[in-house]
Amino acid sequence: MKISPDTTLAEIGESGAWRVVRPYVARSGAGAISTGFGDDAAVEDIERPGRLVSTCDLFIEGVHFLAEWGDWRAIGRKAMAVNISDLAAMAARPARALVSVGLPPDFRARDLRALYWGLSAEARRWGAAIVGGDTTRADRATIHVAAWGWAPPGRKMPLRSRARPGMGLFVTGSLGDSAAGLALLADPRYAGLKEKGYARRLIRRHRLPEPRVEEALALAESLGEWAAMDLSDDLGRSVSLLARASGVCVEAESSALPVSRELIAFERDAAGMGERASAEGPAAPRRWAIGGGGEDYELLFAAAAELEELRAAFRRRGLRRAISRIGAISACPKGGARLDRRPWPCQGFEHFR
Amino acid sequence: MKISPDTTLAEIGESGAWRVVRPYVARSGAGAISTGFGDDAAVEDIERPGRLVSTCDLFIEGVHFLAEWGDWRAIGRKAMAVNISDLAAMAARPARALVSVGLPPDFRARDLRALYWGLSAEARRWGAAIVGGDTTRADRATIHVAAWGWAPPGRKMPLRSRARPGMGLFVTGSLGDSAAGLALLADPRYAGLKEKGYARRLIRRHRLPEPRVEEALALAESLGEWAAMDLSDDLGRSVSLLARASGVCVEAESSALPVSRELIAFERDAAGMGERASAEGPAAPRRWAIGGGGEDYELLFAAAAELEELRAAFRRRGLRRAISRIGAISACPKGGARLDRRPWPCQGFEHFR
Known part of the structure; x- marks a missing residue:
């Protein structure tokens, strides 16, 4: 047939x-x-x-x-x-x-x-x-x-439970693009923006995530003990999981969260439409990064390393992906995730709820 | 919580x-x-x-x-x-x-x-x-x-494509029990039989299939080239897939299909209820085995071996599972499955149809 x-x-x-x-x-x-x-x-x-x-x-x-x-x-x-x-x-x-x-x-x-x-x-x-x-x-x-x-056998795996006080907290690429792309796809308020160049790139980031395979392999080669996860969930939930698994406090700074030019352009247009007030929280584009729904599929990791070392590890492999230091790991008896020295404001998405 | x-x-x-x-x-x-x-x-x-x-x-x-x-x-x-x-x-x-x-x-x-x-x-x-x-x-x-x-590396795998003319066709255990168990569960005509001892065992065979792991390992040790599959589909469809994959004819005899005491007891009661006419095809209990819906999860296999050799291989491992020779592999240009020297009568279950 x-x-x-x-x-x-x-x-x-x-x-x-x-x-x-x-x-x-x-x-x-x-x-x-x-x-x-x-x-x-x-x-x-x-x-x-x-x-x-x-x-x-x-x-x-x-x-x-x-x-x-x-x-x-x-x-x-x-x-x-x-x-x-x-x-x-x-x-x-x-x-x-x-x-x-x-x-x-x-x-x-x-x-x-x-x-x-x-x-x-x-x-x-x-x-x-x-x-x-x-x-x-x-x-x-x-x-x-x-x-x-x-x-490779014998190499330390970047388990979530391996974050230690004194380590820095890092992410690859930019955050919040996928959540903004999903909003552009699903939220009728943004229908008029869908055809903009930035909107198409944000939607693409939601629909076609890019796994950070080469970046992770480069980091594994240059780091000893480290903890990593991919940002399938949003940053708030991910950081909480890392903190709980390792029994540490994860402290991040909203001003350090890397956001793309596209996300900034989107947020500017969205604010101009009067749809979003930017006074009620962290700088507007970063809200997409903080608790927007995740699916950025960037690497979130904790390591005892300087940013410059990590960038050098990427350069040695010919990788041009950005790395940002967004916070630090500290000791705290209960474990927890904090943003700007306060409990993380967003819960993140949980299935079944 | x-x-x-x-x-x-x-x-x-x-x-x-x-x-x-x-x-x-x-x-x-x-x-x-x-x-x-x-x-x-x-x-x-x-x-x-x-x-x-x-x-x-x-x-x-x-x-x-x-x-x-x-x-x-x-x-x-x-x-x-x-x-x-x-x-x-x-x-x-x-x-x-x-x-x-x-x-x-x-x-x-x-x-x-x-x-x-x-x-x-x-x-x-x-x-x-x-x-x-x-x-x-x-x-x-x-x-x-x-x-x-x-x-083990180096050992011949029992791929479906490895049936060769001259091989015998064998099955472990008994056939049709699971299909009869499903009928007892789902067909209201049999509601009155559900609590019979044989019915409970047939239903159990449908709900809790027994993978033939040790039997397969025993066969692998004693056979060289062979072809095998598990009977997740019914026998007709399985035999057709084996024939097509190997480019051979698979010939089976309905009288050789092994059926359990439970299946025979069920068929006798069902016939007594006037629900099934036993004159229209192969001996009644075997109809469950031939095209009844499958899910027996017995092993179907083709091998150049005598039944007694295979039984000895099971005995050496302390396995008491029955093995039956139900037919033979022959050369034929088009490939195909035949029962009692005629094209196999049942199509078997296909998803989507």
Whole structure:
């Protein structure tokens, strides 16, 4: 049966869906990989000892994304990128992924192809490959990625529990762009701004996060004990998790939070529309960074290092990503996250609530 | 906050859900495993080269299970068991699993605990451990397990594409029990039979499949080239997939299909109720085995071996599971599955259709 782009999964069935998906799944190459589509499991020879780092994320339409916001390529790329970002946060080099999708019967072959195109393109960008998965029926599009990668054995992992008093607190890149991009997509008050150049770049940062793989590997090479996480949650929640896991106080300064030119431009236009009062808290653009919803997928990390050393580590690898020192780790009996010497003002997003 | 059994996820939030789940996730022991709950990824040192075998399954309420059929312990056990069974079909020893759950906000802490109890108990039965995962909101309970295990490098894997003319076709255990158990659960015509002893055992086979891990490892030790799969699908579809993957004809005899005493007893009562005519096809109980819906999770395999050799391989390992020779592999240009010298009568279940 020929599969045309408008064909639905109901017409082609599970085996037809596999035919659509198969080009995006790594083939048995030199006996190294056999795919999990077709066989019950994927197989790979691991030639030498190493440290296996594994993660997974469940991504559900209506909870994590809305089909109408982006094309399925972008949704596929994001579903893979957030897993790659988890591996980056552990300073592991991405290697393989298993992808499961649950889709409604009226889902189109065209969109399934786009979804897998996105998933596999993002994996390949980071040297990884999809090696298998599962395809099933669901009421709502459901995407699950399990991914693993490798870190050198013997090296200290940047666990969340390894922040120590005296360390500095750092982030890569800029913060709040993704939250602002989400607001531009979802909040009707900003509909008139969507076509601005800055808005498109902010929306892109929400839809296509960039995992900081090379940055994390550069840091892992130059640091001993450190603690890291990716900013999938917003900064307030992330900083709280780091503080609790390490039993320390994490103190940040709102004036030190790095914000992009695009976010500043957006905030200026939004304030001009009278939609946001800028007098009620920290400088306006930084509010997006402080508790805006997260999903910046920058690295947040604590290390006993000077900013200049860290920048040098990036330069040695040819990385031009910014690093900012946004605060410090201090001893405190109860642990906690503080911004500008006060308890962190935003709770962050929790599922189920 | 104290979490009482009736507390809902909406009340305890994502961090509360983690507290419920954490006891079932392997801790950082001797630096070997650090969990993916709390950190961005799980970490494990792989001490020597090996063959990594990985699989995953997406399990959705209303598609793969109904919450009202079984308790959440049983649902958790089954979600893990079907992954363990995939590893068994590749003759790999189970090792680790990542578990993601999507749950509605009114899901109770008690049920979340039962679900993870089931998942981790089933993993531990086979020497495996849950090392991490993801917890998120969903309209319908959604469970995803990604699992991996290890096979000795250099050994021939029982890929589906490795059936060769002249091989015999074999299955472990008995067939059709799970399909009959599902009918007893779901078909109101059989409501009056549910409490019979045989019915309870058939229902149990549907709800708590037994992966054939030790059986597969025993076969892998004694066989060279072979092809295997687990009977997650029904026999007709499975045999067709094996035939197509290997480019052979798979010929089975309905009279050779092993059926349990329980299935025979059920069929006798069902026929006595006038609900099923036994004249229209192969001997009645075997219809459940031929195209009844699958989920027996027995091993189906092709090998150039005599039945007595295979039984001896089981005995050497102290395994008392039955093995039956149900047919043979022959050369045929188009490939295909045949039962009693005619094209296989049942299509089997396909998602999306």
